[in-house]
Amino acid sequence: xxxxxxxxxxxxxxxxxxxxxxxxxxxxxxxxxxxxxxxxxxxxxxxxxxxxxxxxxxxxxxxxxxxxxxxxxxxxxxxxxxxxxxxxxxxxxxxxxxxxxxxxxxxxxxxxxxxxxxxxxxx
Numbered sequence: 852x853x854x855x856x857x858x859x860x861x862x863x864x865x866x867x868x869x870x871x872x873x874x875x876x877x878x879x880x881x882x883x884x885x886x887x888x889x890x891x892x893x894x895x896x897x898x899x900x901x902x903x904x905x906x907x908x909x910x911x912x913x914x915x916x917x918x919x920x921x922x923x924x925x926x927x928x929x930x931x932x933x934x935x936x937x938x939x940x941x942x943x944x945x946x947x948x949x950x951x952x953x954x955x956x957x958x959x960x961x962x963x964x965x966x967x968x969x970x971x972x973x974x
Contacts, residue, residue, distance in 0.1 A: 862888065867966045868896050870950075880958035887950040891942035893969050899937040901959035902952050906930050911946035915939065937963050 862869035870889035891913070898904075906913060907929045914923045915930045916939040924930050932938030934953065 862890060867964075868894060876952060876955070876958075878958050878960075880956045881952075882954050882956060884954075885952035888948070889950055890945070890947040891940065892945045893943065895939060895941035895965070895967050895969055897937060897939040897963060897965040898961050899935070899963040900932075900952065900955070900961055901934055901957065902955035903934050904932045904938060904953070905951040906932075906940060907949040907951070909947045909949055911942060912944065913946040913948060914941050914943075941969060943969060 857873045860871050862871050864870075868889050868891055870887055873886040873888070874883065875887075876885045888909075890911075906915065906924070908924045908926050910926055912923065912925050913930065914921060915932065917932045917936050922930055
């Protein structure tokens, strides 16, 4: 088997954060990691998954709230929202992240989805 390569591509928005998928999730489930690149610019994203969700900060400043606790990360730091919990991700100015989804053998859907622009002074 040979190595696989994904070419550089622009991030695009379909009504949510700008993103691109390297390996996409499947409604039937998956055992290998799902990998995406995404960014927030004065925006907030919230969702709940049945799998662990990791956000590795490539650039900027990211805040994540889960289960009443808020953590922040900058370039080179990683945050994980555990399976079954709702995570709220936001960047008052800008952040670019590598997102990695853990295994999801059942293919359970994402729920509690909210995307919005932040107002001045709003976290």
